[in-house]
Amino acid sequence: MDIxxxxRAQYLKFLDREPNLDDLDYYSNELETNRIELNDLILILRNSNESKELLKHQKIPELETCSIDxxxxxxxxxxxxxxxxxxSEKRYNEIFKFCKKFNRPISVLDLGAAEGYFTFRLSEDFSGVFIAVESNPERKLLELCIKNDNRKVLLLDKQMNLKNLKNLKEVQHFDVVLALNIIHHFDEPFQDVLDTLVSMSSFCFLEHPNPLENKSTKNSQRLxxxxxxxxxxxxxxxxxxxSGLGNSFNQKLERNLWLLQNLQSKTIDRGWRGASKYDEEFGPGNHISIKSNFDKIDIDYGLRDEKRTWIQGIDLRTFLENNGVYPTNNEIINLIDNLKIENAKDLGPHNLILNGARLFVIDQDDKFDDVNTKEKLKDFLKQSGLL
Ligand SMILES: C[S@@+](CC[C@H](N)C(=O)[O-])C[C@H]1O[C@@H](n2cnc3c(N)ncnc32)[C@H](O)[C@@H]1O
Structure with missing residues (x-):
């Protein structure tokens, strides 16, 4: 792996955050010049006060009871x-029936996608963007994405925690989130996870274990x-x-599949993870509001006089920061090379929306940024450890 x-991977693992650029430069240089080895860096991060503080709040992982069948x-x-x-078919039929109501492309986030059944089926039946999130290599989802070769599909190879979901909510909105048998995998309060998932979507499909299920279900005592x-x-x-899990009694217990609706205002709160919130930058009421229905999506900039069309997808920065692995890094480089853009002002990766098949450039009317050519964008992504 590139240094x-x-x-960056060690920072995410031990400090649960992105490294700042100075630290990334510093440690990459230390490693490159053999002043330290990777194990030394791991020790430095693990012994830092920041890591110790984090560990205090982390639960000891429970014995993994989710079968990998x-x-x-x-x-x-x-x-x-x-x-x-x-x-899966019976559950898919319900999701299909509902998604048929949309008369436009849709965006779907499938959290804990396992073998990707729902992502793949939706991408076969609908136009739009279908983002699977799955971190267990035994599911072989990257391999399945490559075999399916469907450009509407994206894969984030990421074990999400509540903080990651909250970060995602602030910068993205999805028409549909699939929260199928996933919330009980989280260490954080189930309700907080659900509230966050609903808040980043217009509609959320929820399947959650039956509270009577036994130890063959992960975190059963918390249900x-x-x-x-x-x-x-x-x-x-x-x-x-x-449920299909465990002994014959447990297997027969039924799980409900719910359709939930986000009845609160749907907002995008900042331009990218590290930027200040729009409300803080431009004053209260200046976040982006998403007004969507089955026919169209409008975006409202509050007090700012801005209009733009909504592009279905995920911005390149969020995709890479969340360990986007499909399209692969090489394909992303090709997409950047094939970008058709003249007089770009700001090619920061949060200004590029990825829909699997293409990158779309947004926000070229404001300030000039240092990153304003394709080459500089690729260098920036490499410098940040994202590519
Ligand atoms: C029980 S399976 C559910 C599969 C699928 N959603 C369904 O209902 O058919 C849960 C999947 O979520 C994945 N998973 C668990 N916690 C996760 C997390 N925090 N972030 C991403 N994936 C997670 C697991 O690896 C597993 O493949």
């Missing part, structure tokens, strides 16, 4: 090539004490499905 990338059917180019232990309150999301019960 800058591996320094194939969860969903494995699907390649429209064909099921092997079956998973959950019935009793942390019941989810769905009242503020206008919940509609779509169907019930057997």
């Amino acid at each position: 800058r990338k591996s320094v 194939t969860y969903n059917d494995i699907r390649i180019k429209g064909k099921i090539i092997s079956s998973g232990y959950r019935n 009793e004490t942390e019941k989810l309150n769905l009242g503020s999301f206008d919940p509609i019960l779509l169907t019930k499905n057997k």
